[in-house]
Amino acid sequence: MTGPETAPRAAPDFPTVLVVGDDPPRQLARLNRRARVLRAGSADHRALCARLPLADALLVWDFASDAVRDAWPAAGARVPAWVHTASAGVDRLVFPELVAAPTVLTNARGIFEQPVAEYVAGLVVAMAKDFRGTWELQRQRRWRHRETMRVAGTRAVVVGAGPIGRAIARTLAALGVRIELVGRTRRDADPEFGTVHQAGALARLLPAADWVVCAAPLTPASRGMFDAAAFARMRPSARFVNVGRGPLVVADDLAEALLTGRIAGAALDVFEDEPLDQDHQLWDIPGLFVSPHMSADTFGWQDELAEQFLANYTRWTTGAPLFNIVDKRLGYVPVDPRPAP
Amino acid sequence: MTGPETAPRAAPDFPTVLVVGDDPPRQLARLNRRARVLRAGSADHRALCARLPLADALLVWDFASDAVRDAWPAAGARVPAWVHTASAGVDRLVFPELVAAPTVLTNARGIFEQPVAEYVAGLVVAMAKDFRGTWELQRQRRWRHRETMRVAGTRAVVVGAGPIGRAIARTLAALGVRIELVGRTRRDADPEFGTVHQAGALARLLPAADWVVCAAPLTPASRGMFDAAAFARMRPSARFVNVGRGPLVVADDLAEALLTGRIAGAALDVFEDEPLDQDHQLWDIPGLFVSPHMSADTFGWQDELAEQFLANYTRWTTGAPLFNIVDKRLGYVPVDPRPAP
Numbered sequence: 276m277t278g279p280e281t282a283p284r285a286a287p288d289f290p291t292v293l294v295v296g297d298d299p300p301r302q303l304a305r306l307n308r309r310a311r312v313l314r315a316g317s318a319d320h321r322a323l324c325a326r327l328p329l330a331d332a333l334l335v336w337d338f339a340s341d342a343v344r345d346a347w348p349a350a351g352a353r354v355p356a357w358v359h360t361a362s363a364g365v366d367r368l369v370f371p372e373l374v375a376a377p378t379v380l381t382n383a384r385g386i387f388e389q390p391v392a393e394y395v396a397g398l399v400v401a402m403a404k405d406f407r408g409t410w411e412l413q414r415q416r417r418w419r420h421r422e423t424m425r426v427a428g429t430r431a432v433v434v435g436a437g438p439i440g441r442a443i444a445r446t447l448a449a450l451g452v453r454i455e456l457v458g459r460t461r462r463d464a465d466p467e468f469g470t471v472h473q474a475g476a477l478a479r480l481l482p483a484a485d486w487v488v489c490a491a492p493l494t495p496a497s498r499g500m501f502d503a504a505a506f507a508r509m510r511p512s513a514r515f516v517n518v519g520r521g522p523l524v525v526a527d528d529l530a531e532a533l534l535t536g537r538i539a540g541a542a543l544d545v546f547e548d549e550p551l552d553q554d555h556q557l558w559d560i561p562g563l564f565v566s567p568h569m570s571a572d573t574f575g576w577q578d579e580l581a582e583q584f585l586a587n588y589t590r591w592t593t594g595a596p597l598f599n600i601v602d603k604r605l606g607y608v609p610v611d612p613r614p615a616p
Numbered sequence: 617m618t619g620p621e622t623a624p625r626a627a628p629d630f631p632t633v634l635v636v637g638d639d640p641p642r643q644l645a646r647l648n649r650r651a652r653v654l655r656a657g658s659a660d661h662r663a664l665c666a667r668l669p670l671a672d673a674l675l676v677w678d679f680a681s682d683a684v685r686d687a688w689p690a691a692g693a694r695v696p697a698w699v700h701t702a703s704a705g706v707d708r709l710v711f712p713e714l715v716a717a718p719t720v721l722t723n724a725r726g727i728f729e730q731p732v733a734e735y736v737a738g739l740v741v742a743m744a745k746d747f748r749g750t751w752e753l754q755r756q757r758r759w760r761h762r763e764t765m766r767v768a769g770t771r772a773v774v775v776g777a778g779p780i781g782r783a784i785a786r787t788l789a790a791l792g793v794r795i796e797l798v799g800r801t802r803r804d805a806d807p808e809f810g811t812v813h814q815a816g817a818l819a820r821l822l823p824a825a826d827w828v829v830c831a832a833p834l835t836p837a838s839r840g841m842f843d844a845a846a847f848a849r850m851r852p853s854a855r856f857v858n859v860g861r862g863p864l865v866v867a868d869d870l871a872e873a874l875l876t877g878r879i880a881g882a883a884l885d886v887f888e889d890e891p892l893d894q895d896h897q898l899w900d901i902p903g904l905f906v907s908p909h910m911s912a913d914t915f916g917w918q919d920e921l922a923e924q925f926l927a928n929y930t931r932w933t934t935g936a937p938l939f940n941i942v943d944k945r946l947g948y949v950p951v952d953p954r955p956a957p
Contacts, residue, residue, distance in 0.1 A: 393767045393791060397741025404738055407751055409907045416899045418891035418908045425914040426734045449790035450734060550759035558757040566750045567759045573766040 281600060283332075283356040283379035286592045291329050293355070295343060296336025300581035303334075309592065317342040324349035331356055332591065334584055338362030339549060339568075344370040354378050357591060361580040363387050363439060363571070364520055366493035369606050380601040381587060384438055384608050386579045387571035391490065391518050392442035394570035396450060398542045399486055400426055402514050407564070427451025432480045434500075435490035435519060436462075436471050437607055443490055443518075444468060455480050459496075459605070474500070481508040486516065493520035494606040501525065506532035514540040518570045521547040526557060533560050544570045622941060624673075624697040624720035627933040632670050634696070636684060637677030641922035644675075650933065658683040665690035672697055673932065675925055679703030680890060680909075685711040695719050698932060702921040704728050704780060704912070705861055707834035710947050721942040722928060725949050727920045728912035729783035732831065732859050735911035737787045739883045740827055741767055743855050748905070768792025773821045775841075776831035776860060777803075777812050778948055784831055784859075785809060796821050800837075800946070815841070822849040827857065834861035835947040842866065847873035855881040859911045862887040867898060874903050885911040 291311045294303060299314060306312050313330065315323040317337040323346040327333075333355045335343055343358070344367065354376045360368055361383050368380060401407065403424040412419050429452050433444045436458025444454045445467065454468060457480065461473040472480060474496070481487060487509060491497045501515070502525040509515070515538060517524050526547060532538045542564035543557065549568055551557060557565055587597050602609050632652045635644060640655060647653050654671065656664040658678040664687040668674075674696045676684055684699070685708065695717045701709055702724050709721060742748065744765040753760050770793050774785045777799025785795045786808065795809060798821065802814040813821060815837070822828060828850060832838045842856070843866040850856070856879060858865050867888060873879045883905035884898065890909055892898060898906055928938050943950050 389768050389792070390764075390766055393741055394745055396791065397738060397745055397747065400734055400738025401742055401747055404735055404911075406738065406742055406747065406905075409910075410748055410751070410905065412908075413899060413906045416894045418894075420908045420910050420913070422913050422915050422917065423731075423910065425731055427730050446791065450737065450787065451730070553757050553759075558754060564747075564751065565754045567753075567761045569750075569761050569764065570745075572761070572763050574763050576763065 290331040292332045293326050293330035294334045299336050300577055302581035328353045333358040335360040347372050359584050365601050369603050374603040380603055381597050381599040382601055383580055384599045388438045388442035390573045391439050391570045392446040395443045396446045398516055402540050429485040430483055431486035432484040433488045440490040443488055486514055489517040489519045489523050491519045492607040498522050499525050503528040506537050509538050513538045516542045518544045521545045530560050533562050544568055631672040633673045634667050634671035635675045640677050641918055643922035669694045674699040676701040688713050700925050706942050710944050715944040721944055722938050722940040723942055724921055725779055725940045729779045731914045732780050732911045733783035733787040736784045739857055743881050770826040771824055772827035773825040774829045781831040784829055827855055830858040830860045830864050832860045833948040839863050840866050844869040847878055850879050854879045857883045859885045871901050874901050885909055
């Protein structure tokens with residue numbers, strides 16, 4: 276079976292659930308009478324290989340590792356019916372063997388939208404108002420009044436028309452920012468944003484943007500999309516924000532664009548290799564804010580992720596349709612353009 | 617005449633306009649064929665005293681000084697018909713002699729609302745997400761993931777139901793913050809906020825607030841309203857923001873509340889004495905953001921202020937009603953609760 280899966284094979288009476296990750300949530304104790312729960316740390320390749328063939332379902336708690344991809348061959352023909360990842364991005368899981376397998380993949384859509392949107396809106400205002408400069412002056416006990424930028428009336432290009440990109444766009448619009456939303460395919464008559472532009476329109480949209488926000492899924496088509504050519508099309512006053520995945524951006528090109536004044540500022544919450552190495556040049560590029568992949572993680576996020584998995588687990592074992600089924604070929608959950616309730 | 621003025625006496629054919637301030641706007645050149653324009657630096661008491669009796673209208677460009685109050689007796693019975701201040705707050709101008717005089721006072725309502733609202737919204741998100749902590753860690757090249765606060769669903773008390781307070785409340789509400797708006801008098805059925813609470817309700821509202829934002833006018837009744845007793849009613853997790861006027865807050869009490877963990881954080885954009893003295897303790901109270909009275913001042917603000925004065929000047933000289941007439945006894949422009957167009 277190679278088409279997109281819309282339902283996993285039915286759960287057996289007492290499924291085996293393999294939890295991949297080093298610090299799985301305490302809520303999983305509620306599975307104990309309903310499943311055999313196995314665990315494997317994401318660094319423990321041997322344990323993962325030994326247990327993967329036993330698993331009916333996989334909960335990928337540590338989404339930032341390639342452990343599942345590396346262990347997948349050990350499953351042989353006995354692949355899990357269902358893999359759930361406690362993340363929005365599924366880039367670590369849509370490797371060819373899982374895409375080809377009769378395994379349904381679900382993600383954590385619905386948890387991260389609002390936190391990421393707030394975070395990006397805060398970054399936009401912080402950059403517009405130069406909070407960082409003010410706090411640096413405060414450290415020096417220097418009173419230096421400056422004029423700053425009005426956010427209302429500025430223009431943002433938000434790349435990523437999934438639920439996170441849409442939440443960002445909605446929140447910026449609430450601050451009076453004019454939005455151009457960019458997705459994989461063009462869509463007219465979007466109920467919130469009118470036209471959703473296709474990725475090919477980006478080059479045309481970038482020169483008008485005060486803010487360029489990347490919240491796209493990482494796919495072969497989107498990898499490296501923010502490179503020297505993209506930064507060259509932005510205004511010298513533009514600021515760039517990446518809350519998607521590190522490899523969407525060619526980090527050296529961004530560093531160069533900042534160092535040469537090609538753009539005015541940037542904020543990165545995600546990086547090609549995380550954690551960012553202590554010697555990495557990105558830590559002190561002027562005008563660059565570095566944060567440790569935390570934009571989505573508000574108090575209680577792990578509880579929400581655990582509850583979401585358990586709710587989907589109940590659906591699986593009762594034969595109800597799963598939510599958040601990823602289109603493995605696209606690399607994300609195809610989204611209804613209406614905001615989630 | 618001691619009642620509230622609603623119109624200044626008619627402009628003479630070729631009025632004398634006295635501009636008080638050290639760096640008046642170039643746009644005033646457009647008055648040259650329509651008025652005799654005099655100037656006085658706000659530190660030049662003698663010049664101000666000499667020219668004040670000649671003035672039909674006064675433009676107070678340097679709103680942060682007491683120069684006008686100090687010079688006012690020099691006008692004798694020949695007070696200006698109209699005083700316009702290029703500021704939202706009129707606390708430096710509602711001294712008893714001007715309140716009692718047949719002088720109409722107007723202010724800069726309409727210029728500062730959106731910038732201040734954005735600034736406050738940015739501060740709220742920055743505090744919720746601990747941007748400052750992240751930037752400090754970046755300086756140290758340290759990757760330290762933390763969980764942060766979700767802004768949507770938190771509660772703010774916004775004190776000041778004038779146009780700036782309302783804009784702040786509207787902008788925070790757009791981020792999903794639940795708002796309690798506090799004004800001088802209680803108003804039910806407010807078209808945007810339902811109930812506007814009277815100041816007396818503040819003690820009851822403070823214990824539920826995650827954010828307490830002060831955007832009140834400085835009047836005898838509001839001076840020192842945020843004191844030890846007010847901070848004692850707030851949550852240990854609460855953050856306080858003042859964008860009104862410095863003396864609304866008892867700074868020593870705020871410092872004590874922060875130093876003892878009575879509240880979690882604060883941001884002050886205004887101070888009793890500005891600029892803040894380099895030795896002042898407020899510069900390095902943990903959890904306190906100090907900014908140099910700049911929340912309202914976006915690029916072009918001085919142009920907007922100049923244009924606003926000129927527009928009102930044209931109204932005066934053509935006999936049209938002035939806008940932004942201050943109720944000198946209240947100390948602010950009584951506001952229509954609907955948002956400005």
